[in-house]
Amino acid sequence: MADRRDTFVVLGGTGSIGSALVRQLSDAGDNVVVGARDSRKAALMADEVDCDVHSIEANSPSSIRSCVKAAAEKYGSITGVVNCIGSVLLKPAHLTTDAEWHNTITTNLTSSFSLIQAAAKSLRQTGGSIVLVSSAAARIGLPNHEAIAAAKAGIIGLTLSAAATYSKHGIQVNAVAPGLVKSEMTRKLWETEEAAAMSASMHALGRLGEPDDVARVISWLLSPANTWMTGQTIGVDGGLGSVLTRMKM
Ligand SMILES: NC(=O)c1ccc[n+]([C@@H]2O[C@H](COP(=O)([O-])OP(=O)(O)OC[C@H]3O[C@@H](n4cnc5c(N)ncnc54)[C@H](OP(=O)(O)O)[C@@H]3O)[C@@H](O)[C@H]2O)c1
Numbered sequence: 001m002a003d004r005r006d007t008f009v010v011l012g013g014t015g016s017i018g019s020a021l022v023r024q025l026s027d028a029g030d031n032v033v034v035g036a037r038d039s040r041k042a043a044l045m046a047d048e049v050d051c052d053v054h055s056i057e058a059n060s061p062s063s064i065r066s067c068v069k070a071a072a073e074k075y076g077s078i079t080g081v082v083n084c085i086g087s088v089l090l091k092p093a094h095l096t097t098d099a100e101w102h103n104t105i106t107t108n109l110t111s112s113f114s115l116i117q118a119a120a121k122s123l124r125q126t127g128g129s130i131v132l133v134s135s136a137a138a139r140i141g142l143p144n145h146e147a148i149a150a151a152k153a154g155i156i157g158l159t160l161s162a163a164a165t166y167s168k169h170g171i172q173v174n175a176v177a178p179g180l181v182k183s184e185m186t187r188k189l190w191e192t193e194e195a196a197a198m199s200a201s202m203h204a205l206g207r208l209g210e211p212d213d214v215a216r217v218i219s220w221l222l223s224p225a226n227t228w229m230t231g232q233t234i235g236v237d238g239g240l241g242s243v244l245t246r247m248k249m
Contacts, residue, residue, distance in 0.1 A: 061117065129172045183211055
């Protein structure tokens, strides 16, 4: 074993939630291996934070396998893996092209399946944690979210089944389901004051999420404090997925 610290693989570690998580894990002294598609962003990340970077693509299971394998080989074993790769598509089904549908499923669901395939091989020896990212949109009907809601609902099912399959190997599989978080992919929904106020009003806690709000819960799911949870999808959503604040009586 090259190092006694915990080792985590974060796919999409150059994104808003992913990079917040990478910073939290690195600040805690863990080894962090980032899987990223954009080499320029990955290089900036490695300059800023003590982490390794590997090139991956959501539609390439072999690139995801190579990233996880490289982490396990370098550090002797891995403690946990997280998929922060994702996209958003706000369109009704009748206006969604076949290419947009396939891209939404591949980016969000296939990348999560590929990570489980890759990580289970390594974690079966040691136990550990897998965390996926679903969405509040998978649990409450929101208009114009058909493709992304389907992809993110698939992640909830994937989490449940993988948790059942791998529990005997000491692997915990959980997911988070964020509400609207201020990130690159959602910029249009919060960059003007009017849009931000409209979006915030859908969340019982009255504000949009910050990447750190979600990253903190993922960090906890990966930590030794998470002793007895598996198969769960946790809403980190200011209430969007489950709490109404106004009702006509
Ligand atoms: N923000 C929200 O309101 C919200 C709500 C619910 C769920 N989520 C989920 O949270 C996760 C993180 O998203 P975020 O909010 O942090 O958005 P973000 O900043 O846009 O991050 C998305 C990440 O996915 C990566 N990515 C996208 N397509 C890829 C592909 N084809 N191959 C490899 N990587 C790819 C991006 O890479 P680059 O860095 O190269 O762009 C980026 O690292 C996603 O799963 C998203 O669906 C977000």
